[in-house]
Amino acid sequence: MNHIRPAAVAGLFYPGEAAPLRRMIDQLLEANPAVAPAPRALIVPHAGFVYSGGVAARGYNVLRHALREGHQWRRVMLLGPNHRVPLRGIAAPDAELFTTPGGSMAIDSVGLAELQRRFGVQVRPDVHAMEHCLEVQLPFLLTLAPSLRLLPLVVGQEQPERVAALIEWAWAQGDILVIVSSDLSHYHPYAEAKQIDGHTDQLIRGCSATLRPEQACGAHALNGLLLAAEHQGLSVERLEMKNSGDTAGGRDQVVGYASYAVH
Secondary structure (H helix, E strand, C coil): CCCEECCCCECCCECCCHHHHHHHHHHHHHHCCCCCCCCCEEEECCCCHHHHHHHHHHHHHHHHHHHHCCCCCCEEEEEEECCCCCCECEEECCCCEEEECCEEEEECHHHHHHHHHHHCCEECHHHHHCCCCCHHHHHHHHHHCCCCEEEEEEECECCHHHHHHHHHHHHHHCCEEEEEECCCCEEECHHHHHHHHHHHHHHHHCCCCCCCCCCCCCHHHHHHHHHHHHHHCCCEEEEEEEEHHHHCCCCCCEEEEEEEEEC
16 A cells, blocks of 8 residues: 555645645635535535635535534545546545645545445545545645545446445444535536536536536536435535636636535
8 A cells, every 4th residue: 555645736726835725725715604504515626726716615614614613523535536547436545645735634544445345446546646636625624624534535437326325324424524526517608607507506406316427527426425415305505606717717618616515
């Protein structure tokens, strides 16, 4: 087992040095307040922080509020899509630590071993090596809850029922917060993207596990979460929805972002 999974996109998706990174996270959290009941799960985007960091911060402020109210988790299950390496099924890393310029988070190796036994999760360091969708969540988590241990999972082509079973197992443990990392539509003109993302938003808030990757790149993980939420009688609350044309990009080809709390 490799001891450390080093940061792959520091200096690209977020600042590459600790002090500027911490300032940026603090500023994003301060500028994007949100309050909701203690979440069973969060859905947050994963683009560069100048594009989607404010939308993500809405979700993380729900976590911050819950922590301040005394709610405690010991572990966080991160699920997101594969952008670089083809994948069928669900992949875990072979590391003990995920690092960023702002610090490291320990991986729950015992928990991952149980997921391998119960759900057939693969160990695929190649899938995780350059994947950004989980890494960009760590600066927020290190700021708010650095003692959490990670269950980092990349979800490729997989049936919603299998992902839902894994998430429902996590909830049954009582100490695991689930976070799904996903953007919405990619590279449509602004008005068209707004229409597409509006429909996707209705599906997400309706717990409809029918999302396609062109609607949300994390569709396979999201569908599992939405099916699990339906099984558990939970609701999905939208916290924020924007696209890169609203934040730091042009409007010819935009990427959509949204954050949700599941409770």
